[in-house]
Amino acid sequence: MSLLEIVTLALTALGVLFIFLSSVGLIRLPDVYTRVHASGKSATLGVVGVLLGVAVYYVDLRVALEMLALIVFFFITAPVAAHMLDRAAYLTGVKPVAGTAPDDLEGAYNRETRSLR
Amino acid sequence: MIILNILFAIAWMALNNAYTPVDFVAGLLFGFLVIIVSRRVLTREPLSLQSWFTFSARRNYPLLVWRWAAFIVFGFWSIVKANIVMARIVLSPQLRLQPGIIAIPLDITSEIGITILSNLITLTPGTVALDVSSDRKTLYLHAMDARDPDALRRETKQEFERRVMELLP
Incomplete structure (x- = not known):
């Protein structure tokens, strides 16, 4: 196995490991809000690992730049998705798991206009 | 400033008649050096030794x-x-x-x-x-x-x- 193959394998394996961990988090964590942590965070490094693996595999500047662009887009969009999921859950009245304290959002939303104090 | 830096890089590539990404990065670097040297002129700051130190942070490109x-x-x-x-x-x-x-x-x-x-x-x-x-x-x-x-x-x-x-x- 060449060095490039080893690096590709290591990066991809690391990526897959983190994606796996984020799925474990989705199952084990108790409520929407904590699960968003798992999907929004562990998945980022997982996807980055796989994309970097692809970039190393092809040893091509064009592919590397494409992967870099994908990583940047992913870092921009993943937190937005996490925010939208959390916000939608709170607005539709999904209760956080028992023991969630403090809850500064309690009563802060105007559910009709969806404005937030 | 960043736009100027990119324009410098494009000018660098055109003058060298070499259009590879490496030349672009080289152009960015040399453009950056030019901007460091001439930043007081570019931002119309008064030309004095003092202005090297009192340059406001938000306009300090480097x-x-x-x-x-x-x-x-x-x-x-x-x-x-x-x-x-x-x-x-x-x-x-x-x-x-x-x-x-x-x-x-x-x-x-x-x-x-x-x-x-x-x-x-x-x-x-x-x-x-x-x-x-x-x-x-x-x-x-x-x-x-x-x-x-x-x-x-x-x-x-x-x-x-x-x-x-x-x-x-």
Whole structure:
């Protein structure tokens, strides 16, 4: 196995490991809000690992730049998705798991206009 | 300034008649040097020795480039840390969580600044930006470990908001 193959394998394996961990988090964590942590965070490094693996595999500047662009887009969009999921859950009245304290959002939303104090 | 820097790079490529990405990066670097040398002329600052030291931070292009670079490194390191923290929580045999939703007053005012700050908060350990109040003055975040809300508030303001504010109003 060449060095490039080893690096590709290591990066991809690391990526897959983190994606796996984020799925474990989705199952084990108790409520929407904590699960968003798992999907929004562990998945980022997982996807980055796989994309970097692809970039190393092809040893091509064009592919590397494409992967870099994908990583940047992913870092921009993943937190937005996490925010939208959390916000939608709170607005539709999904209760956080028992023991969630403090809850500064309690009563802060105007559910009709969806404005937030 | 950044536009000027890119234009310098394009001019560099045109003059060398070489259009590879390596030439573009070289053009960026030489353009950067030109901007450092001539920055007082470019920003119409008075030409005096003193102005080298009293240059305002937001117009100081080299400093801004340095801060953005440091910010990107810091952001990436935070992401790696966040994933390790997350992995440890997920794999711990017993889930002992004390999650909470915490309001943080914002000093940062620009929309793009708030966006970058909340993205950073989501990608960093233990916190997810949940929403921003309609008047853009309070940020709500969900924390995995909210046993000490005040420490979390302080940390977020000093670690993240300060760094973003150095780059954007």
